[in-house]
Amino acid sequence: MNIIEIWNTLWNKRKILIINFVILAILSITISLILPVWYKSTVVVLPPKSESSLPGIGVLGDLALGGILTPGNENQNRFLAILNSRRLLTDVIQKYDLMTVYDKELMVETIKALKGNMDVEIGEELQINISVLDKDPERVADMANYIVKRMDDINIELSTKRARENRIFMEERLFFMLDSLSTLENNLKKFMEENGIISFEDQIAVGVSTAGEIKLMLMQQESELNVASKMMDQDNPRVVQLKMELQELKKHYDQFFSEKGMEKLIPNLSNAPELGIELEKYKRQIEYFTKVLTYLGPQVEQYRAEELKEIPSIEILDHAVVPEKKSKPKRSIIVIVSTFLGTALAAFYLLASEKIKRMNTLKS
Known part of the structure; x- marks a missing residue:
């Protein structure tokens, strides 16, 4: 069917379409209000x-x-x-x-x-x-x-x-x-x-310095005793005095490397590296715990x-x-869409019916 035939068909069925349109409009309005x-x-x-x-x-x-x-x-x-x-x-x-x-x-x-x-x-x-x-x-x-x-x-x-x-x-x-x-x-x-640690760095510095001074005195005393021994008898009072002074200096020097060491005022210098490492471990652990506490508090x-x-x-x-x-509900949209959609379906139905009728007529 061409456009003219479609128009003529719909025009001839206009009463049906108008009635259908009115009925659909009334129904859609009623439903939208309900x-x-x-x-x-x-x-x-x-x-x-x-x-x-x-x-x-x-x-x-x-x-x-x-x-x-x-x-x-x-x-x-x-x-x-x-x-x-x-x-x-x-x-x-x-x-x-x-x-x-x-x-x-x-x-x-x-x-x-x-x-x-x-x-x-x-x-x-x-x-x-x-x-x-x-x-x-x-x-x-x-x-x-x-x-x-x-x-x-x-x-x-x-x-x-x-x-x-x-x-x-x-x-x-x-x-x-x-x-x-x-x-x-x-x-x-x-x-x-x-x-015997109070201030480890300062104590070690003092100990090393003092030990160095005593070592120097020992070397001087040994040199003086060596000269005196060559020039005097071993029983000479001067030689005996130098030996006693040298022995006393050695005693003081050995104390720096003994367990007691200067009555604990200066740490044992022979264990100084181990003591320093152990002390640093304590310091690092305390620093770590302190930082964590400043966060947790x-x-x-x-x-x-x-x-x-x-x-x-x-x-x-x-x-x-x-x-x-x-x-x-959007009543206006419901009425418009349902009415025109229903009318379009009705028009399609009328056109399809008319075409089927013509085909049946041609076959006859």
């Missing part, structure tokens, strides 16, 4: 900026721990998870008796219906838009605001719980490090007392503050308000 009216209310919230809860991370930079302790920004995913949680949805259902409102017998069916009436979107500025649909305009606004409140309450509860667990863990580590540091300091004190206080705080964790940019207009 459909329940739904209202939408929206809350716009801004998640807080991601802040590190690790104030001592700079301190641990020297300990090569900073890179693994840096937290990521997870606020949006966290809030979206809370919004979809059974816990929040159940609270909303129970508060507004939605099982009765939605005419559902099971909680799981009511949760599914509530999820279908909720819409969560991330805006261009990363704000979270939470929209709720309901047949009661007063209830839908109150429900949207309550959902945000419960989301905030649950987030604070989870955050404080995590802060409490972190605080307990950090306190245990803090007390362990304090005990370890105290034990290490006591061991260092005992080590220094046993080895602020951490514990930070988690204590987070555990006690109850301030809102989100910022509400726009509260939900009672909607002034319905959200659905």
Whole structure:
């Protein structure tokens, strides 16, 4: 069929099409008026900026721990998870008796219906838009605001719980490090007392200098005794005196390399390298524990503050308000689309019937 034939067919059937059009219009208007009216209310919230809860991370930079302790920004995913949680949805259902409102017998069916009436979107500025649909305009606004409140309450509860667990863990580590540091300091004190160490570097410097002076005196005394022995008899008082003085100098010199060593005022020089290495080990361990403590102390206080705080964790940019207009059904769209679509289908049916009739006539 060409365009002219189509037009002539439709023109001849115009009464049927007009009647069909009127009937469809009346039916679509009636149905659109029967459909329940739904209202939408929206809350716009801004998640807080991601802040590190690790104030001592700079301190641990020297300990090569900073890179693994840096937290990521997870606020949006966290809030979206809370919004979809059974816990929040159940609270909303129970508060507004939605099982009765939605005419559902099971909680799981009511949760599914509530999820279908909720819409969560991330805006261009990363704000979270939470929209709720309901047949009661007063209830839908109150429900949207309550959902945000419960989301905030649950987030604070989870955050404080995590802060409490972190605080307990950090306190245990803090007390362990304090005990370890105290034990290490006591061991260092005992080590220094046993080895006569007050200021190791200064004592060794004084000991080496004094030992050097005594060694020089020994060499001079030995030279003088050697000359005197050649010139005098061994029983000569001068030779005897020089021998006694030389023996006394050797005794003083040997004390620097003995266990007692100058009544412990100067460490044993023969063990000086080992003592120095051991002392450096103690110093490095104490320095390590001290750095860890300077990190753990602020951490514990930070988690204590987070555990006690109850301030809102989100910022509400726009509260939900009672909607002034319905959200659905879109009656005009329903009437227009259903009427014209029905009319088009009717026209197609008439054209198809006319073509079949002509084909049957030609065959006859």
